[in-house]
Amino acid sequence: MIISSTLIFNTGQDNTAVGNGVLSALTSGSLNTVVGSLAANNLGTGSQHVAIGYNALNNNCHGSENTAVGTYALQCNVGGYNNTAIGYNAMNEGTDGNDNVAIGRCSNDSITKINCTT
Secondary structure, eight states: OOSTTSSSSOOOSSOEEESTTTTTTOSSOOSOEEESTTTTTTOSSOOSOEEESTTTTTTOSSOOSOEEESTTTTTTOSSOOSOEEESTTTTTTOOSOOSOEEESTTTTTTOOSOOSOO
């Protein structure tokens, strides 16, 4: 555990968390790598995420295998799987879509449930 309020309730394995409030709600997810204040702080059971940046993947509760790199990247993703968002605000409002790729500042920032886009 690094920094207070990080990985408090987690029973999963092989998680890496660096930053204030990072993975603070995680209960059973494993193989997550998260760096940045409040990144993935609402993640409850998801596994195999990479989130780097302030508030990246902040609201994901149960999705898995998402990659969010950049401030606010995939911030509103709740349960989507296999999404990649790279850049400031990339796919910020994506809630439940799967298999999406967004690269660049604000790219696909209003996508909600579209699957398999680039």
